[in-house]
Amino acid sequence: MLCGATMASMQKRLQKELLALQRDPPPGMKVDEKSIQASLTQWIVDMEGASGTLYEGERFQLLFKFSSRYPFDSPEVVFIGDNIPVHPHVYSNGHICLSILTEDWSPALSVQSVCLSIVSMLSSCKDKKRPPDNALYVRTCDKNPKKTKWWYHDDNC
């Protein structure tokens, strides 16, 4: 019974988020409607690098996966597709080192606020390069970035 109830509340909230994003999307951001399953547990968001930044003109895809405990549980968010941004906090397998995706997650955050944080993370970058431990991490990490014990650095690269 509890399981059914949490599932319903998770879908209700995702439905609201989806509607708001479709009605009033932030600039350069678009939910790929074809990617969304009936259960709403997985979405792909297309985004563009902000103009005036090192990522201007580039297009990226973010894959969101939601557990039945969303929004109490953070979504799993990775870059997918053939353009993974080159950035000191983005590994070449698409994993992102961003504290709001794990320990600083809050249920008041949303798909939209996660996307905006990622855009601003990219926008503040001054030197396009992979994280120093990229090769080792990509070889040894779990498929799910939430299983990684991230060490968050405050530097804005």
Next chain:
Amino acid sequence: LCSLLPQAFSASQWSAGDGGDTDGTFECNICLDTAKDAVISLCGHLFCWPCLHQWLETRPNRQVCPVCKAGISRDKVIPLYGRGSFGFGDGGFQMSFGIGAFPFGFIATAFNMNEGRDAPAAAGTQQQTDEQFLSRLFFYVALFLMLWLFIA
């Protein structure tokens, strides 16, 4: 006062509605729906009590406001009683009672017991009068039968 009533009524209806096109002021910061059993934190953020309770359970060691990260605790939230929310909503209260008593437990308990006792028929309604009449009728029938047995 009378002329104000219809307006107040329509306003409470509006806020009790689906909340689809409201400006978000009375929406819970967690489920994004109109807040049920609304509580407000000391930092001023609004939540449904069931939603906030679940969040506090999720991170018992680090209880912070989901919106502004200020410290938050279950004893320091203020319940809000709007005009439309007098009876703890339509079944919403029962749910919050199941997963953790409403912060102001004694009022809640009084309500709950009261509701339980009067549930089949509220005092003074036609139905209750009928029930009283029926139970009195049964009593007299039983009394008559006993007397009849006694005499016979």
